[in-house]
Amino acid sequence: MEETFWSPVRLSIEVAFFSGILVFVLGLFLGKLMANKKFKGKSIIETAFLLPLVLPPTVVGFLLIIFFGKNSPVGQWIEWLFHKPVIFTWWAAVIASTVVAFPLMYQSAKLGFESIDEDIENAARVDGATEFTLLRKISLPLALKAIVSGAILSFARALGEFGATLMFAGNIPGKTQTIPTAIYVAIDSGNMSLAWLWVLSIIGISFLMLISVNLMKA
Template structure:
């Protein structure tokens, strides 16, 4: 029988990392998705491509980029260390950053598609009635697009929960501090602890299935069936 405490700790840490990463992507994904859906500017398609890269790029490559960006010898890492005494590498905060970047396209792309599907005539009608742009966004555009955005957020949460490659490179595998469920599975297999690995795999699978069921429930294609 595997020890429950390390498994419980890894689960709580994974939920915290995935939750914070999803919260970050909620703000950035909606803002950038709305901007690309409504604005026209040079380089728009190139920016869309760059922001979608984490979806297809190997996680280890993303992890390397993050190491170069946040390491103590980098300009950002050195600046944070010198001015604030903050070291991101091998911390749970680094795991949040890695999970947020890897899962960002799963929020950004659905958000952009959801905003593009909103009938512009409804926004124009609200504008004619004297409603301000900010009020139109929160009272018209966002309520019409929220199902697509929520489905993307749930998928991003599941992806962040299972993130492994980039997280291992920037956060390491420190039990109780940076060891998430996916990394704990890897360590258990490497150590030949099959009972622990089986428990972790079943737990991770159950959580991901629940999240995917919720994402399917809120998918935009189900609106007409409700």
């Protein structure tokens, strides 16, 4: 019973942690790149970035299967490189969580960078600061609250991902079974006590994540 309970919890945290790293790096880079930029086609690119927020998870899962499946160039390349497909693996769960959590990190980082007074950054450039120094000593510290909030929300979103993960990574105990998929199986099999334990655990973790964001804004 104990191992049955903890296995999906550990896996969920591991998947959310690694997808959180990917989301943080991508969101930070693209958020900085797109902040205060105006160019033709920007709205289309940003719409594509934010699309996973509004698409049904099953649609996201379907698109991931098409993009990474055995018949796609990307899927064939991955299978050639690692001698096995990515679908129904631990990495598939990470990819699915990354896709659905990315919009939250991107939007938070972009808004954080856009809130910085451009005169401050321009003054630093005039004083001879390189773009890396500007990012490290001015942009990141001034946008830190928004960045950390985005990272926490992204982690919480990755932790609770269900639909895309179920379709793309499956529900393999000890391998791809996360808390949301484990809850689904427990309810389907009538094991309500185990389902309640997982429900309470993910509520507790998510509550701590969200209260951390609210305390930062206070």
